Amino acid sequence: MIISVASGKGGTGKTLVATSLALSLKDRELVQLLDCDVEEPDAHIFLKPAIAQREPVCIPVPEVDVQKCTYCGKCAEVCAYHAIAVLKGHVLVFSQLCHGCGACSYLCPEKAISEMGREMGIVEWGNSDKVDFVHGKLTIGEAMPTPVIRKVKEKARHDAVVIIDVSPGTSCPVVESIKDSDFCLLVTEPTPFGLNDLVLAVETVRKLNIPCGVVINRAGVGDRKVEQYCIKENIPVMLTIPMNSGIARFYSKGITLVEGLPNWKKDFIRLFENIGEIVHEGTCSFKR
Amino acid sequence: MKELVVLSGKGGTGKTSIVASFAASAQKKVLADCDVDAADLHLVLKPEIRQDNEFRSGQVAVIDEERCTECGLCQELCRFEAIADFRVNPIFCEGCAFCSHICPVEAIKMEERLSGHWFISDTKYGPLVHARLGIAQENSGKLVATVRQQARAIAKKQDSEYIIIDGPPGTGCPVISSLSGAHLALLVTEPTLSGIHDLERVLGVCRYFSIPALVCINKYDINDRNSQQIENFCLDQGIELAAKIPFDNAVTEAMVLGLPVVEYARNGVCQQIESLWVRVSKSLTK
Numbered sequence: 001m002i003i004s005v006a007s008g009k010g011g012t013g014k015t016l017v018a019t020s021l022a023l024s025l026k027d028r029e030l031v032q033l034l035d036c037d038v039e040e041p042d043a044h045i046f047l048k049p050a051i052a053q054r055e056p057v058c059i060p061v062p063e064v065d066v067q068k069c070t071y072c073g074k075c076a077e078v079c080a081y082h083a084i085a086v087l088k089g090h091v092l093v094f095s096q097l098c099h100g101c102g103a104c105s106y107l108c109p110e111k112a113i114s115e116m117g118r119e120m121g122i123v124e125w126g127n128s129d130k131v132d133f134v135h136g137k138l139t140i141g142e143a144m145p146t147p148v149i150r151k152v153k154e155k156a157r158h159d160a161v162v163i164i165d166v167s168p169g170t171s172c173p174v175v176e177s178i179k180d181s182d183f184c185l186l187v188t189e190p191t192p193f194g195l196n197d198l199v200l201a202v203e204t205v206r207k208l209n210i211p212c213g214v215v216i217n218r219a220g221v222g223d224r225k226v227e228q229y230c231i232k233e234n235i236p237v238m239l240t241i242p243m244n245s246g247i248a249r250f251y252s253k254g255i256t257l258v259e260g261l262p263n264w265k266k267d268f269i270r271l272f273e274n275i276g277e278i279v280h281e282g283t284c285s286f287k288r
Numbered sequence: 289m290k291e292l293v294v295l296s297g298k299g300g301t302g303k304t305s306i307v308a309s310f311a312a313s314a315q316k317k318v319l320a321d322c323d324v325d326a327a328d329l330h331l332v333l334k335p336e337i338r339q340d341n342e343f344r345s346g347q348v349a350v351i352d353e354e355r356c357t358e359c360g361l362c363q364e365l366c367r368f369e370a371i372a373d374f375r376v377n378p379i380f381c382e383g384c385a386f387c388s389h390i391c392p393v394e395a396i397k398m399e400e401r402l403s404g405h406w407f408i409s410d411t412k413y414g415p416l417v418h419a420r421l422g423i424a425q426e427n428s429g430k431l432v433a434t435v436r437q438q439a440r441a442i443a444k445k446q447d448s449e450y451i452i453i454d455g456p457p458g459t460g461c462p463v464i465s466s467l468s469g470a471h472l473a474l475l476v477t478e479p480t481l482s483g484i485h486d487l488e489r490v491l492g493v494c495r496y497f498s499i500p501a502l503v504c505i506n507k508y509d510i511n512d513r514n515s516q517q518i519e520n521f522c523l524d525q526g527i528e529l530a531a532k533i534p535f536d537n538a539v540t541e542a543m544v545l546g547l548p549v550v551e552y553a554r555n556g557v558c559q560q561i562e563s564l565w566v567r568v569s570k571s572l573t574k
Contacts, residue, residue, distance in 0.1 A: 140493055168458070172424075193543060
């Protein structure tokens with residue numbers, strides 16, 4: 001089962017929920033945590049995994065064999081990202097613009113274009129006290145996180161409960177991270193910003209046909225409009241975590257909620273069981 | 289005219305609350321919300337939209353079912369797993385057009401994609417350019433570039449002194465697009481280990497693009513030791529620590545009322561944010 005933990009707004013507590021969920025389940029299930037927030041990966045700060053292996057993430061970018069090239073301009077014509085320009089006697093490749101689609105090399109009439117890997121990030125994996133851990137890091141200055149996210153997700157285990165920590169927002173990196181999930185937890189806070197961005201996140205998961213539930217973090221601050229919205233939209237509020245300076249202090253030190261306050265473990269186990277029921281019901285009604 | 293971009297790496301550190309207060313404090317400015325996939329600044333500035341423009345960017349492949357012979361070549365060659373059962377899933381299509389070039393029966397057309405909207409609005413604090421990226425759309429970097437371009441045009445016309453940009457979290461394409469060519473970046477962080485880790489990464493992005501940066505610690509008193517660590521880090525890196533803002537519920541209360549916090553309360557937080565603006569504007573005019 002794949003459970004992704006997302007939110008429109010940043011800083012609502014995705015990593016707090018993802019790491020605590022993983023730690024709460026590790027004695028009962030095979031658990032794997034994938035940190036897909038490759039622009040700002042933070043889960044390792046809390047889980048402190050021993051990294052066993054790392055692998056660079058490369059995207060295939062064109063390399064032109066000038067011996068074979070006739071400067072016909074076909075590659076530049078087919079490139080949708082303007083990553084190749086052909087001038088008289090020169091081919092210029094702007095590899096940072098390249099999405100690695102492969103059109104240029106496939107369509108070159110002289111077969112003058114091969115592909116080479118351009119490193120744009122790294123994936124690391126290991127183990128943290130019975131939790132399988134994988135995360136990716138986008139190299140500083142690189143714009144495209146999706147190839148790194150794809151590589152992290154390739155490491156997903158089929159025999160485990162996979163928990164995905166997602167980046168904030170609603171655009172391509174979020175879609176790449178949450179697609180194929182069985183369930184998406186949307187973490188929010190009860191403020192106007194939290195609500196505005198929750199609505200966007202709900203639209204995103206609905207577009208992808210992923211069942212979702214809400215976690216309200218810092219309950220007690222702000223107003224009650226998030227709860228009202230969830231009732232109106234028939235979205236279950238799966239867990240409520242109160243505003244509490246103790247929790248905030250543990251978080252600030254890189255201590256997970258369930259390690260700082262072990263009482264919360266049972267709440268996360270119940271959260272997991274409730275998710276399981278929703279996913280199971282969904283699969284049954286789908287089969288029917 | 290000087291451009292300030294407010295960034296943080298980590299989300300939820302207080303970028304938008306600070307920008308909203310700058311909107312109330314600064315004179316002669318244009319505001320730009322470049323967090324186009326989860327924009328919040330409008331919730332405080334309450335814009336009256338003057339212009340609503342479609343943002344068309346990139347393309348999406350469409351297969352003509354009548355013509356398609358189901359040979360499967362497009363499916364085999366698409367590297368974005370965007371084609372299944374001889375249909376394109378527009379959410380996964382990256383618009384590379386590879387499929388349209390190789391289809392042996394020319395059954396695939398590329399269509400322009402409506403990826404969002406951008407707006408020019410009036411607020412009581414001055415003009416605001418903002419945007420809404422369509423749900424699950426791409427090209428947020430280009431939409432950010434459009435927002436900045438429009439903000440510049442207005443600033444030029446009105447002879448504004450500042451453009452104040454509310455930036456997105458992260459370090460990827462919309463961040464780079466918000467940052468490139470700006471005169472100064474204000475990095476808002478919080479004294480948590482995640483906040484510090486993400487500050488280091490976003491500072492790396494500023495350096496990569498040679499944009500000078502200032503740091504501000506928000507909620508500095510939730511962990512004094514970590515705040516000290518950030519101060520030392522700034523000292524080490526030769527970056528000015530421009531403000532330490534205390535934790536205060538007034539920030540959330542102001543947000544609930546849809547007000548910049550400097551207009552809601554008169555306490556430590558407001559004084560810190562006001563003097564932060566003074567320091568930032570000094571750095572900008574230096």
